[in-house]
Amino acid sequence: MWSNLPFDVLANIFSFLSPDSLARARSACKNWNLCSKTCNSFNLSASRPHSTHQPWFLGLPIRNQKPCCYAHNPVLNNWYELSLEFLPVPVRAVSPIGSLLLLKVSHSITLQLAICNPFSRQFRYLPQLNISRTNPAVGVVVLNQGVQFPSFRIYVAGGMSEATQGGGATYERTTEMYDSQLDEWRIVGSMPVEFAVRLTVWTPNESVRIENVLYWITSARVYSVIGFDIATNTWEELSVPMAEMLEFATLVRRNGVLGLVGGTSGGDACIWEMKEGKVWGLKNKVPGELGWKLLGGNKRNWDGTKCVGNDEAICLYRDLGSGMVVWRGVRNESSEWEWNWVEGCDCIKGKKVHRCSIRGILIHPSLASTCIF
Secondary structure, eight states: OGGGSOHHHHHHHHTTSOHHHHHHHHTTOHHHHHHHHHTHHHHTSTTSOGGGSOOEEEEEESSOSSSEEEEEETTTTEEEEEEOTTOSSOEEEEEEETTEEEEEETTOSSOOEEEEETTTTEEEEOOOOSSOEESOEEEEEESOOOSSSOOEEEEEEOOEEOOOTTSOOOBOOEEEEEETTTTEEEEEEEOOHHHHHHHHHSOOSOOEEETTEEEEEEOSSSOEEEEEETTTTEEEEEOOTTTTTEEEEEEEEETTEEEEEEEETTSOEEEEEEETTTEEEEEEEOOHHHHHHHTTSOTTOOTTOEEEEOSSEEEEESSTTSOEEEEEEOSSTTOOEEEEEEOOOOEETTEEOOOOOEEEEEEOOOOOOOTTO
């Protein structure tokens, strides 16, 4: 029966498969291999977006012993090791862009960005910025959610500019934007110097986009949030609940709303959401037994805990082998979220995995060849 199916029908069926299942189907025969490469066009349609599959957790070692990363399939509850030997230079992950990863070249003093697909082993440098910057804040706006050729913009704000004649390096007060359709950078505005300083010194690279605003969290003295409206080129600062008590804090996007995940010494890890009037409201707490398991019974010391989240899941983790607490949306009519425990990656195919510090990314994997490369 399968050999007699029309090509478009078989491709439609393949579009429902996760990347690991699709890879196995691709190896069955030449006809299925060709068909599997066609099925990505179905994933781009409005009737079957790529988000029908749950996002995978990608753990990228912060200090690589070898060029690889580790991926967790939430459906099969399996860990995989992905080789990154195709990357020409050492990199650090910044943000997902659909099924792609935005990367920062780690051996470059000034910011050099690149993109890759760790599943199809594609890589490309992005053009150089107009202004050389060290350690600026980076934000991503995805305009087209299709996995094969996502249209996106990257915003870079602040950073230290190169030393000028007769003076030292200064904080850069401009914002640049990269447009993937034009494949070029341009200056889009200026920013207050105090925000430039805080985004450069006290801000991690990851950002959260809610409608027309990019948000970053800063940890200068106490946690606070800096927002940049890309439509009006205006900046603002927002307070953070329990800012002076938080041992860790991470911004997330959940159901299209700005969220904050943080934990206090001896207390709980909580999830807040921004309500109308820019007021934070408590949404949920990490269940006590799962928090205890994540921290190894360490009396609720949340220091060293990391978090990554999107509209479909929020993951709290510490290192590759310690396991994860996951709050994930249930795919049913109720649209409820439930808490789960994911065992850490300590063994793959019977081979021991070295326990290491990681940077987590949630990504929708794809084997599609992308024309942006």
